[in-house]
Amino acid sequence: MSLFPGGGVALGKLGLTEEDIMDEIESGKRDLVKELVAMSSREQIQAIRVLPMCLEDKKHIRSQVHDSKLSKHGLQLTCFTDCSEQVSRSFRRCGANVVSARQAMKLWQGTMKEVGGKFGTSVLSYFIFLKWLLMFNVFSFLINFGFVTVPQLIQPPNKTAAVGFRGLELLTGAGYFNQTVLYYGGYSNGTIGNEPVYDMQLAYFFTIAAYLVLCAVSLIYSVARSFQKNFVLSTTGSAWRLLCSWDFSITSEKAIRQRKNNLRVQLKESLSERSQRAHISTSAKLKQFGIHLGTWLISTALALASCAAIYYLGLYNLEVIKDSQDSISLLTEASTLLLPFVVSLINLIIPLLYSLINKTEKYSNPRTQIYVIILRNVFLKMGILGILCYYWMYNVPTTISCWESFIGQDLYRLVIIDFIFSMLESFFGEFLHNVIGTRCLPSLGVPEFDIARNVLDLIYAQTLAWIGIYFSPLLPLIQMIKLFLMFYLKKVSLNQNCQPPRRSGRAAQMQTIFIALLFFPSFVGALSMVAYTVWSLKPSEHCGPFQGLNITFEAVALWMDRQGSVSESMWPVWIYNNVIKSELFFYLISLIILVLIFFFWQITQGRKLLITLLREQIVNEGKDKAFLLDKLQKLQKEKQTTASSQRPYRQIPQSFDRRQEIEPDYDQDFEDLPGRPLPEEDTGPVGPPFTSALIQAMMARRQAEEEEEEGY
Amino acid sequence: MGNKQTIFTPQQLDAYQDCTFFTRKEILRLFHRYRDLAPHLVPLDYTSRPEVKLPYELIGSMPELKVHPQTSPSQDPGTTRLNTALMQRIAEVFSEDGEGNMTLDDFLDMFSVLSEMAPRDLKDIRSVILRFKIYDFNNDDYICKSDLEKTLNKLTRNELTEDELRMVCEKVIDEADLDNDGRLSLEDFQHMIVRAPDFLSTFHIRI
Numbered sequence: 001m002s003l004f005p006g007g008g009v010a011l012g013k014l015g016l017t018e019e020d021i022m023d024e025i026e027s028g029k030r031d032l033v034k035e036l037v038a039m040s041s042r043e044q045i046q047a048i049r050v051l052p053m054c055l056e057d058k059k060h061i062r063s064q065v066h067d068s069k070l071s072k073h074g075l076q077l078t079c080f081t082d083c084s085e086q087v088s089r090s091f092r093r094c095g096a097n098v099v100s101a102r103q104a105m106k107l108w109q110g111t112m113k114e115v116g117g118k119f120g121t122s123v124l125s126y127f128i129f130l131k132w133l134l135m136f137n138v139f140s141f142l143i144n145f146g147f148v149t150v151p152q153l154i155q156p157p158n159k160t161a162a163v164g165f166r167g168l169e170l171l172t173g174a175g176y177f178n179q180t181v182l183y184y185g186g187y188s189n190g191t192i193g194n195e196p197v198y199d200m201q202l203a204y205f206f207t208i209a210a211y212l213v214l215c216a217v218s219l220i221y222s223v224a225r226s227f228q229k230n231f232v233l234s235t236t237g238s239a240w241r242l243l244c245s246w247d248f249s250i251t252s253e254k255a256i257r258q259r260k261n262n263l264r265v266q267l268k269e270s271l272s273e274r275s276q277r278a279h280i281s282t283s284a285k286l287k288q289f290g291i292h293l294g295t296w297l298i299s300t301a302l303a304l305a306s307c308a309a310i311y312y313l314g315l316y317n318l319e320v321i322k323d324s325q326d327s328i329s330l331l332t333e334a335s336t337l338l339l340p341f342v343v344s345l346i347n348l349i350i351p352l353l354y355s356l357i358n359k360t361e362k363y364s365n366p367r368t369q370i371y372v373i374i375l376r377n378v379f380l381k382m383g384i385l386g387i388l389c390y391y392w393m394y395n396v397p398t399t400i401s402c403w404e405s406f407i408g409q410d411l412y413r414l415v416i417i418d419f420i421f422s423m424l425e426s427f428f429g430e431f432l433h434n435v436i437g438t439r440c441l442p443s444l445g446v447p448e449f450d451i452a453r454n455v456l457d458l459i460y461a462q463t464l465a466w467i468g469i470y471f472s473p474l475l476p477l478i479q480m481i482k483l484f485l486m487f488y489l490k491k492v493s494l495n496q497n498c499q500p501p502r503r504s505g506r507a508a509q510m511q512t513i514f515i516a517l518l519f520f521p522s523f524v525g526a527l528s529m530v531a532y533t534v535w536s537l538k539p540s541e542h543c544g545p546f547q548g549l550n551i552t553f554e555a556v557a558l559w560m561d562r563q564g565s566v567s568e569s570m571w572p573v574w575i576y577n578n579v580i581k582s583e584l585f586f587y588l589i590s591l592i593i594l595v596l597i598f599f600f601w602q603i604t605q606g607r608k609l610l611i612t613l614l615r616e617q618i619v620n621e622g623k624d625k626a627f628l629l630d631k632l633q634k635l636q637k638e639k640q641t642t643a644s645s646q647r648p649y650r651q652i653p654q655s656f657d658r659r660q661e662i663e664p665d666y667d668q669d670f671e672d673l674p675g676r677p678l679p680e681e682d683t684g685p686v687g688p689p690f691t692s693a694l695i696q697a698m699m700a701r702r703q704a705e706e707e708e709e710e711g712y
Numbered sequence: 713m714g715n716k717q718t719i720f721t722p723q724q725l726d727a728y729q730d731c732t733f734f735t736r737k738e739i740l741r742l743f744h745r746y747r748d749l750a751p752h753l754v755p756l757d758y759t760s761r762p763e764v765k766l767p768y769e770l771i772g773s774m775p776e777l778k779v780h781p782q783t784s785p786s787q788d789p790g791t792t793r794l795n796t797a798l799m800q801r802i803a804e805v806f807s808e809d810g811e812g813n814m815t816l817d818d819f820l821d822m823f824s825v826l827s828e829m830a831p832r833d834l835k836d837i838r839s840v841i842l843r844f845k846i847y848d849f850n851n852d853d854y855i856c857k858s859d860l861e862k863t864l865n866k867l868t869r870n871e872l873t874e875d876e877l878r879m880v881c882e883k884v885i886d887e888a889d890l891d892n893d894g895r896l897s898l899e900d901f902q903h904m905i906v907r908a909p910d911f912l913s914t915f916h917i918r919i
Contacts (some may be wrong), residue, residue: 622892
């Protein structure tokens with residue numbers, strides 16, 4: 001079905017003189033061909049591909065373009081132009097093949113298609129998020145390995161008291177792994193090589209700093225872009241959005257049926273929402289407020305209790321380790337697993353309690369419910385991480401000698417146990433739920449894939465990885481393996497156990513929120529902890545690349561001093577002394593940024609005003625158009641009535657026996673115009689909205705003639 | 713260059729490659745999918761441009777389109793068409809006769825617009841127009857109330873009551889109609905899409 005000027009079929013039914021319409025269409029096509037000829041051949045192809053026409057017409061246009069091009073060049077050098085065309089075409093084909101080959105090699109492309117087809121786009125967004133996090137870790141691992149580990153492996157430091165591999169190390173990370181390059185303690189503070197000299201201290205510091213800065217830039221960019229796409233242009237309308245949310249990419253019959261059910265339920269809810277809003281009495285409001293307050297108090301209390309428990313457990317753990325500092329027995333090592341175990345257990349149970357609590361509350365908006373759950377979970381997880389960081393920053397450095405390695409091991413344990421618990425969670429949460437739901441308690445139902453909880457788990461795991469970069473440079477490798485396995489685990493669990501989500505919706509906004517959460521408490525928290533370690537804590541005396549310094553950052557300061565005394569490259573030293581060390585520079589930058597923010601905010605306000613004005617203008621234009629068409633009809637009618645006595649009787653085409661309604665009815669505005677056609681149901685094909693005003697005017701004239709004829 | 717194939721002339725293949733988002737291999741693969749639907753109807757040699765149209769039932773049996781009429785005994789055959797998803801509408805929009813019977817060109821066209829290679833933004837006016845036409849059941853280039861009601865029925869399996877249908881349709885037109893003519897034109901539709909960012913990303917069929 002052709003979309004370009006109207007399609008002759010629709011207009012033909014009007015019984016208008018076909019030559020006029022065909023002329024219009026032809027001249028439109030000629031203009032299009034002229035435009036296409038003027039473009040380069042690559043742009044031509046792109047333009048042809050997105051033309052809103054059917055394939056036949058496109059092929060026709062394409063051949064016309066070729067013909068006119070050939071005729072332009074005439075007979076000159078036809079052989080050469082042919083050959084160059086062939087060559088450029090074959091290059092294009094090669095390019096297309098390369099692109100499609102690259103797409104085929106993209107990681108997990110087929111699996112994600114499958115998941116998206118069965119469960120829809122919002123569940124797919126979880127997997128896309130996982131893949132994105134995997135990329136961060138791959139990049140981190142590559143640069144850490146390349147710049148920090150490999151040089152160290154070339155010239156390993158002297159090891160003291162190596163312990164044999166016992167197998168428990170895979171879980172605890174201590175023992176055999178203690179002195180390896182897995183942790184901070186495995187790196188020396190010397191230099192590698194003779195000329196040029198590779199300074200391990202600087203390499204360690206700058207690699208990690210560069211990675212964190214790049215991460216920050218990438219995250220800020222993603223948050224901003226996602227925010228702009230999904231929030232800035234949002235509307236208040238909900239019904240329309242529900243209609244638009246029909247997901248065409250779902251291919252399973254069951255999922256489609258379920259989608260329809262969900263849509264129906266959601267539409268009913270949104271309708272009932274409106275009617276319910278007015279009927280809440282004050283006592284009910286107070287009761288609701290009381291319930292909300294109560295649940296918030298309970299959840300905060302739970303979070304605080306878990307944080308306190310973890311802190312005291314950590315202190316107890318430290319006592320145990322300190323007592324057996326020299327002879328690390330198997331039992332002591334195993335007891336270090338207690339802390340991560342408890343942390344993961346809390347992370348598993350308390351969110352379940354939260355969702356139970358949430359069920360007792362009633363929110364006016366289902367979206368608010370999801371936001372509240374997410375907020376509570378974020379508080380819990382960030383609280384746990386915060387208390388762990390505090391414990392690591394204040395208690396550990398004073399008690400243990402090689403404390404950075406110890407923190408690295410703690411993080412390693414946390415990551416591994418977290419992974420084990422995720423596996424158990426999938427098993428118990430989804431598999432058993434499915435079994436119970438289908439066999440024993442049908443009222444429980446098949447489980448849904450809880451996107452929010454899973455994404456928050458991912459964010460928590462990634463925060464651990466980011467904190468751990470400074471203390472254990474190879475931790476990204478562990479995280480990579482973990483994410484890789486998690487993908488397949490979740491996919492299998494999804495396929496076997498879950499049903500598609502009931503609430504379709506707002507995947508894009510949730511995506512923005514998740515990316516924002518990844519940036520704000522997660523990355524910023526990890527960054528601030530690493531920054532605090534680098535700037536304020538005294539590195540351990542006997543191990544690691546920064547031994548003997550007062551603070552880690554001193555390494556850079558000393559390097560700058562050395563450079564200054566060499567007096568060959570003055571500008572980095574100058575930058576260091578006057579820019580990075582001076583506070584005035586930072587004050588100025590902050591001030592400038594604040595001023596810029598204020599300007600941009602004002603621009604945004606102005607644009608909002610502009611949008612409202614333009615919207616009003618559209619409405620007015622519509623009214624103007626209606627008014628002018630009316631006038632035109634009236635004039636035509638008058639002309640007809642004066643000339644009707646001389647004109648012979650005209651044949652009315654039999655195929656056209658219905659009147660069109662062209663303009664909307666404006667009873668209140670145009671009551672005084674006589675002979676205006678009555679508004680009618682739209683039953684027949686009306687002229688397409690894409691054609692020019694000329695055709696519309698002709699249709700108006702035709703309509704006037706028809707009315708006139710029917711009056712006979 | 714490439715394998716020798718005798719289904720299309722090189723010029724035909726070039727034309728297809730230039731006008732759709734598919735590569736040569738994909739076009740041949742789609743041709744074979746098309747042919748598999750009715751091997752006795754579709755010839756292996758398209759160089760002479762045969763006029764072959766596959767009826768809608770065959771097209772609808774493709775697993776990607778999932779338009780099996782639901783053959784539960786509680787529904788009479790008259791309502792089976794109403795109960796299938798909007799995929800049927802897509803086939804109707806792309807077919808020349810408006811009934812869903814497609815030639816190879818229509819078939820390729822449909823999958824080209826819906827493929828993932830097509831640009832997924834508002835610049836792809838074609839998928840916007842296509843989605844508009846899917847909702848426009850009476851083909852008058854406006855989405856009026858009756859179109860909306862039919863759409864809602866298809867999307868909710870006919871289980872909304874009359875009142876609810878009416879209220880939802882009114883709400884939708886309220887929100888979306890900019891020039892206040894009581895129905896949605898393409899411009900209104902486009903404006904709405906700008907504000908529903910999920911829209912275009914959910915609009916492709918993976919083949």
